[in-house]
Amino acid sequence: MPPEVIQYENSFPECESVMVETYERCAQNAPNFGVLAEHLKDSLCKTVRKYLQNNSSEEPTTEEIKDFLRQIQADDLFLAIACANGNERAWWEFDQRHRSYLERVTRHLARTDIDAQEAIDSVYVELYGTRVVNGERVSKFATYSGRGSLRGWLRTVIWHSLVDLHRASHDEVSLDEMTENVGEGHAHANFAEVNLGGEVDMINQIAKDRYRKATLSAIENAFANLDDHEKLLLLYYHVENLKLREIARLVENSESPLRGWFQRKSASREKNPATRIHESTVMRWLEKSYANVLKMFRDELQAVHKLSEDELSICMELATQDLAGSSLYRNLTTTKNPSTQRRNLF
Amino acid sequence: MSRVFRTGVEAKMENKQLINPQDIQIQGLLDRFLRSQVSRDSLMTQERHLDEDSLAAFAEGNLGEREALPIVNHLVSCSFCRHVTAELVRLDLAFADDEVRIAVNDNEPSRISEVLSNLLSRIFGTNDSAVFAHQEKEDDLEDMKDSKDIEK
Numbered sequence: 001m002p003p004e005v006i007q008y009e010n011s012f013p014e015c016e017s018v019m020v021e022t023y024e025r026c027a028q029n030a031p032n033f034g035v036l037a038e039h040l041k042d043s044l045c046k047t048v049r050k051y052l053q054n055n056s057s058e059e060p061t062t063e064e065i066k067d068f069l070r071q072i073q074a075d076d077l078f079l080a081i082a083c084a085n086g087n088e089r090a091w092w093e094f095d096q097r098h099r100s101y102l103e104r105v106t107r108h109l110a111r112t113d114i115d116a117q118e119a120i121d122s123v124y125v126e127l128y129g130t131r132v133v134n135g136e137r138v139s140k141f142a143t144y145s146g147r148g149s150l151r152g153w154l155r156t157v158i159w160h161s162l163v164d165l166h167r168a169s170h171d172e173v174s175l176d177e178m179t180e181n182v183g184e185g186h187a188h189a190n191f192a193e194v195n196l197g198g199e200v201d202m203i204n205q206i207a208k209d210r211y212r213k214a215t216l217s218a219i220e221n222a223f224a225n226l227d228d229h230e231k232l233l234l235l236y237y238h239v240e241n242l243k244l245r246e247i248a249r250l251v252e253n254s255e256s257p258l259r260g261w262f263q264r265k266s267a268s269r270e271k272n273p274a275t276r277i278h279e280s281t282v283m284r285w286l287e288k289s290y291a292n293v294l295k296m297f298r299d300e301l302q303a304v305h306k307l308s309e310d311e312l313s314i315c316m317e318l319a320t321q322d323l324a325g326s327s328l329y330r331n332l333t334t335t336k337n338p339s340t341q342r343r344n345l346f
Numbered sequence: 347m348s349r350v351f352r353t354g355v356e357a358k359m360e361n362k363q364l365i366n367p368q369d370i371q372i373q374g375l376l377d378r379f380l381r382s383q384v385s386r387d388s389l390m391t392q393e394r395h396l397d398e399d400s401l402a403a404f405a406e407g408n409l410g411e412r413e414a415l416p417i418v419n420h421l422v423s424c425s426f427c428r429h430v431t432a433e434l435v436r437l438d439l440a441f442a443d444d445e446v447r448i449a450v451n452d453n454e455p456s457r458i459s460e461v462l463s464n465l466l467s468r469i470f471g472t473n474d475s476a477v478f479a480h481q482e483k484e485d486d487l488e489d490m491k492d493s494k495d496i497e498k
Binding site: 155157228235245251260297 | 369372411
């Protein structure tokens with residue numbers, strides 16, 4: 001019996017029933033996959049350890065584990081286990097269910113059909129597994145945990161495969177340079193070298209430098225003092241250029257961690273937190289984050305740098321003179337339908 | 347709902363006096379700061395990135411807060427992984443209406459191994475029918491049973 005199973009059985013015997021139920025359901029749905037109950041248990045235990053036990057000093061309760069197990073995409077996991085084991089019926093079903101989707105996603109991302117085909121082939125090779133460890137073939141499927149959907153996982157595998165292909169053909173490009181060129185174009189600005197332009201009467205260069213340093217320090221500290229959830233939201237919006245509807249999609253699942261955090265912080269929480277998140281809700285979250293940043297920014301300028309209200313306005317003016325076109329509302333434009341908008345990322 | 351919101355924004359934009367200038371300024375300032383920050387951070391590559399399973403589960407919003415805490419923390423500091431999750435969200439949305447083909451084709455071949463052998467030979471450039479040979483007999487027997495059942 002694998003060590004994971006032993007550990008599981010010693011620690012969480014009450015969860016046995018959920019695992020057995022899951023197995024019976026999956027085996028009924030796919031009787032030809034040749035997956036043994038021990039295979040599924042082993043995989044479920046790995047998932048529990050990966051996501052629940054490794055992330056906290058506190059051991060999860062039995063109820064937490066049971067809930068967690070019920071959320072697992074069990075049929076997808078069952079299929080992945082069977083494919084990892086080389087079951088041909090499972091492979092055939094995988095090919096039937098997901099190949100066309102996999103091809104469409106890859107073609108959506110790849111520059112040419114040849115690149116797409118190369119990526120698809122590469123993904124299939126990885127999924128089947130060519131590496132042999134201790135006499136056993138290692139399939140990529142073995143890394144799928146069932147926490148997300150198989151299709152979501154496949155999208156990520158495809159994405160990485162295309163990145164690898166791109167890197168292979170652009171040896172001189174670093175990973176970070178390359179990822180910056182992948183997806184939405186990023187026009188990085190250099191805050192420290194902002195050309196503030198114009199001369200402001202009564203303010204000499206020394207004073208300007210002082211205001212700039214104070215402004216940079218204040219905005220840096222204000223951002224640093226935000227919670228990670230707020231930081232991530234702002235980074236998605238400002239750096240990754242995710243649109244409000246895309247962020248809304250990210251938090252669509254009522255269990256979403258970002259959504260949970262913002263809803264808890266929200267004074268005017270929706271009556272039903274399980275309802276759909278609209279763009280306006282994301283906008284409100286952003287506005288709250290801006291308000292937090294503004295408050296901390298002003299506090300530091302006033303308390304630490306001892307600037308008056310007038311000087312604070314000068315700081316803001318100096319730092320934002322060339323940002324007139326920038327607005328919170330820039331991302332409200334609708335996006336094109338994917339069928340008419342092919343995004344060649346690589 | 348969306349329409350009401352857009353109208354609200356349009357109204358705000360038309361009546362600029364309703365918007366506190368500092369609100370707009372702080373957005374611009376933050377925008378510029380974050381972009382420059384990421385430019386600098388990108389020079390410091392993270393030693394470890396999130397695996398595909400975690401990235402996909404996070405992008406789908408399937409992780410609970412307890413599970414997501416270290417991931418959120420990583421995404422704040424790792425521009426590579428954050429960019430992957432952003433792209434996954436875009437992909438998810440782009441293919442949201444994609445028809446999910448759950449039903450397996452009715453024209454299931456009598457010898458599945460033939461299909462898979464063809465698939466593998468195309469990928470590996472060789473005939474790998476041997477790969478699944480160990481299961482052929484079992485499946486052939488089942489297929490024969492099935493066809494007998496149908497005949498009955």
